[in-house]
Amino acid sequence: MNHISLRAAAPPPGRVSTVCVVGAGYVGLTAAACLAALGHRVHCLERDAEQVARLRRGQVPIYEPGLDQLLADGLRSDRLRFTTEAREAVPGATVAMLCVGTPPRPDGRPDLRQLAAAATEVAAAATGDLVLAVKSTVPPGTGEALELLAALSAAPGCRVDVVSNPEFLRESQAIDDFFEPDRVVIGADEPEPAEAVADLYPPSWPMLRCDRRSAELVKCASNAFLAMKISFANEIAGLCERVGADAVPVLAGVGMDHRIGSSFLGHGPGFGGSCLGKDLSGLIATAESVGFDPALSRAARDVNAWARRRVVDRLAALLGPLAGRRVAVLGLAFKPGTDDVRDSPALAVVQGLLDQGADVSTYDPVASAPALAHLQRDDPYLAARGAEVVVVATAWPEFATLDPVTLAGSMDGHLVLDLVGSLPPAATAAAGLELSTLGRGTPDTFHPVVVAPLEWCLDAALS
Numbered sequence: 001m002n003h004i005s006l007r008a009a010a011p012p013p014g015r016v017s018t019v020c021v022v023g024a025g026y027v028g029l030t031a032a033a034c035l036a037a038l039g040h041r042v043h044c045l046e047r048d049a050e051q052v053a054r055l056r057r058g059q060v061p062i063y064e065p066g067l068d069q070l071l072a073d074g075l076r077s078d079r080l081r082f083t084t085e086a087r088e089a090v091p092g093a094t095v096a097m098l099c100v101g102t103p104p105r106p107d108g109r110p111d112l113r114q115l116a117a118a119a120t121e122v123a124a125a126a127t128g129d130l131v132l133a134v135k136s137t138v139p140p141g142t143g144e145a146l147e148l149l150a151a152l153s154a155a156p157g158c159r160v161d162v163v164s165n166p167e168f169l170r171e172s173q174a175i176d177d178f179f180e181p182d183r184v185v186i187g188a189d190e191p192e193p194a195e196a197v198a199d200l201y202p203p204s205w206p207m208l209r210c211d212r213r214s215a216e217l218v219k220c221a222s223n224a225f226l227a228m229k230i231s232f233a234n235e236i237a238g239l240c241e242r243v244g245a246d247a248v249p250v251l252a253g254v255g256m257d258h259r260i261g262s263s264f265l266g267h268g269p270g271f272g273g274s275c276l277g278k279d280l281s282g283l284i285a286t287a288e289s290v291g292f293d294p295a296l297s298r299a300a301r302d303v304n305a306w307a308r309r310r311v312v313d314r315l316a317a318l319l320g321p322l323a324g325r326r327v328a329v330l331g332l333a334f335k336p337g338t339d340d341v342r343d344s345p346a347l348a349v350v351q352g353l354l355d356q357g358a359d360v361s362t363y364d365p366v367a368s369a370p371a372l373a374h375l376q377r378d379d380p381y382l383a384a385r386g387a388e389v390v391v392v393a394t395a396w397p398e399f400a401t402l403d404p405v406t407l408a409g410s411m412d413g414h415l416v417l418d419l420v421g422s423l424p425p426a427a428t429a430a431a432g433l434e435l436s437t438l439g440r441g442t443p444d445t446f447h448p449v450v451v452a453p454l455e456w457c458l459d460a461a462l463s
């Protein structure tokens, strides 16, 4: 179902509420537009005045399919308003959803300063009792900390409760995820504030109610598990290269087991985006802060660092020293369907190449990285002009339909390193290009891997 039919199919919530949504980024803007589509009155508080001005004009500042339509609907019906002023956004609201950023600090701990500032500002603007629903991803215990901060700034007589209501949306499918969630998690230590948040959602949606710390941990643990799955796939892909196997059928076969499932079991240049790495590091930091050893989570992070590093290592193995070599990187977004480049593996590849002195050009259909804007070209063939090697780093569907003959004609070399399995092998080879992929070894009969099983067979036969 696409978001339009989902929206039409979404049952109405228990009652219509006035909600303040704090932060109009990927999560906040999606939540605000979708809550308005459910019939709520939404006041979206965003500190960036330029962003608010654009949103009031109906311009979506991020790339998220379908969001422009919902924004237009919300503005037209006047159920969705934007402001930079807490004193306009908060009074009258029963719930304020905190959707501000919790970026990682250099040591991996989440930076909770935006959240603390938002909780303080919103609590200070409350003119009656208010529930803060925390959608931002936070370590367990944050709800208690925010409740203390809010109590310090709330006006006398105004009670501020904090409920954990973590967000699970995936960028590029955010609207579908909102209207058809796997679960809505509501964590609270008191029933009334939990009810106020639950009332925002249609009662038929799958709901998990629990205590606040557990709800906070559901989100971090889910992302750590997804990160672990990807790192496992990359570890198996590395092993495939060594034993002469092919990671594509191996991982397909593993994923066909319904107990395992195929999603997040693809190999490539590692996981990225604004959430997986950050939330994995956050979980590790939380565990370490209470003296618990998060061995699996740490291993997932280490394997991811290796998965990124090995791309540049592979290019150096194929080309020799990379200084001065012309490399085109196709894709900057951390995955297709989004313009988000936060912690993008594609950007890590570009940076790794620049660190080695390579001469890099890039292309992405929607994403850009301001610091690397001078490298960006307007189409993939321009990016490939004069390149010795083309690296496909994001699985945008348009890369699967590139014309290999035109690509080959633009390049000076003939090597393509496809990190995400986008290019059709036969057509690419027919254009005279040499296609290199990750996770595929040479299935040579005299491969060293045969030695150990042969010995073990002979041991058995001779004993």
Ligand SMILES: NC(=O)c1ccc[n+]([C@@H]2O[C@H](COP(=O)([O-])OP(=O)(O)OC[C@H]3O[C@@H](n4cnc5c(N)ncnc54)[C@H](O)[C@@H]3O)[C@@H](O)[C@H]2O)c1
Binding pocket: 022, 023, 024, 025, 026, 027, 028, 045, 046, 047, 048, 099, 100, 101, 102, 114, 117, 118, 121, 135, 136, 137, 138, 167, 168, 169, 170, 171, 274, 275
């Ligand atoms: N992006 C995702 O896919 C995703 C998915 C699930 C959960 N999350 C979590 O949700 C949270 C938000 O993520 P995001 O990607 O939407 O972040 P974002 O950086 O895109 O958006 C945050 C917005 O909040 C605004 N803001 C910050 N402080 C403010 C304040 N005091 N008042 C008003 N506005 C303020 C910022 O200007 C910004 O526009 C993070 O904790 C993230 O981990 C993100």
